[in-house]
Amino acid sequence: MKKFPIRLFLSLAVTVAYLLSNGASAGIVSVNGFVFGGAGQSLFGVTSPDPFSFTFDFDSSTPDLSADPTRGFYAVDKVTLNLGSTTYMANSGTIEIRDFPGSDAFSMKTAMLLPAAAGSATAIELSLISNPGTAFSSDALPEGTVSLLDLFAFEVFTIRAVDANGIPLAGPFSIGGILQSVVYSNPVPVPATLFLFATGLFCIRLFRKP
Numbered sequence: 001m002k003k004f005p006i007r008l009f010l011s012l013a014v015t016v017a018y019l020l021s022n023g024a025s026a027g028i029v030s031v032n033g034f035v036f037g038g039a040g041q042s043l044f045g046v047t048s049p050d051p052f053s054f055t056f057d058f059d060s061s062t063p064d065l066s067a068d069p070t071r072g073f074y075a076v077d078k079v080t081l082n083l084g085s086t087t088y089m090a091n092s093g094t095i096e097i098r099d100f101p102g103s104d105a106f107s108m109k110t111a112m113l114l115p116a117a118a119g120s121a122t123a124i125e126l127s128l129i130s131n132p133g134t135a136f137s138s139d140a141l142p143e144g145t146v147s148l149l150d151l152f153a154f155e156v157f158t159i160r161a162v163d164a165n166g167i168p169l170a171g172p173f174s175i176g177g178i179l180q181s182v183v184y185s186n187p188v189p190v191p192a193t194l195f196l197f198a199t200g201l202f203c204i205r206l207f208r209k210p
Contacts (some may be wrong), residue, residue: 004033027186029056033179038153039172046084055168056093056108058142060186072097072139079110088113088122097139104135106148111166141186148182155179
């Protein structure tokens with residue numbers, strides 16, 4: 001049986017380690033709930049208590065866009081909203097992490113979801129607020145999987161029609177909702193050094209074989 005060239009194996013190991021240390025780490029926030037109130041129900045073709053769901057996809061390695069150590073702003077790559085019989089999508093949005101001394105908050109916002117309702121854009125605004133501020137220890141994106149509704153005592157959720165600049169339209173163009181679940185998932189990446197360590201152990205084992 002022909003032996004696998006050890007140099008080639010080590011080269012592949014170093015390449016994989018580089019990809020692990022530099023590749024994007026996908027995070028997602030998944031929200032489920034039902035429509036509750038709001039004069040814009042007919043505009044969006046829904047009535048209480050129709051269900052809705054949406055997801056915010058983000059790269060957990062994205063840098064904090066704010067220099068404020070108590071407020072972190074992070075870019076969102078993709079937003080998908082399922083509301084009534086319509087699916088709305090956007091390729092941008094923001095996640096805000098607030099770590100104030102007396103009040104923590106987790107907020108998500110996006111606009112320009114298409115197809116638009118009644119020729120306008122559609123915006124999502126979700127805010128979760130915790131008093132006295134024990135949800136976060138910093139303004140960094142948390143790691144792991146967390147049920148955010150377990151951390152926050154107060155929630156605000158709105159879907160509204162906005163103009164091209166993201167400004168809410170005057171009139172009955174918004175709806176509210178009751179949140180049933182808000183699951184935040186940001187997998188902890190496998191360190192490249194751990195992969196190289198495991199590779200080294202494998203090589204030692206390989207050399208010791210008769």
